[in-house]
Amino acid sequence: MATATARIVVQVTTQEKKAIGSRARRLGMNVSELMREAAQRFTPPDEDSEVLALVERVNASTQEANAALDDALSFIEESNKRIAAMNQGAR
Numbered sequence: 001m002a003t004a005t006a007r008i009v010v011q012v013t014t015q016e017k018k019a020i021g022s023r024a025r026r027l028g029m030n031v032s033e034l035m036r037e038a039a040q041r042f043t044p045p046d047e048d049s050e051v052l053a054l055v056e057r058v059n060a061s062t063q064e065a066n067a068a069l070d071d072a073l074s075f076i077e078e079s080n081k082r083i084a085a086m087n088q089g090a091r
Contacts (some may be wrong), residue, residue, distance in 0.1 A: 010035065 012020065024034040 020030055020034065024031045027034065029037070
């Protein structure tokens with residue numbers, strides 16, 4: 001029993017058509033087989049998980065930056081106390 005088929009037209013540039021044909025030949029397939037296989041295996045990236053990963057990295061780097069700023073401010077405060085003490089001793 002013959003399987004019914006339907007045509008799908010895909011617009012590509014001349015360069016893309018050559019590249020697709022070349023790839024199909026290298027793989028021992030015809031262009032239709034390659035395109036069907038590629039379309040069936042295609043899975044779009046999970047954008048939500050990528051965005052969440054970016055947010056987690058931003059949050060972590062923000063916490064690190066805040067901690068570094070707190071350390072710097074503490075160092076400056078202690079340094080200002082030492083300078084004030086040296087200035088009072090010089091008077």
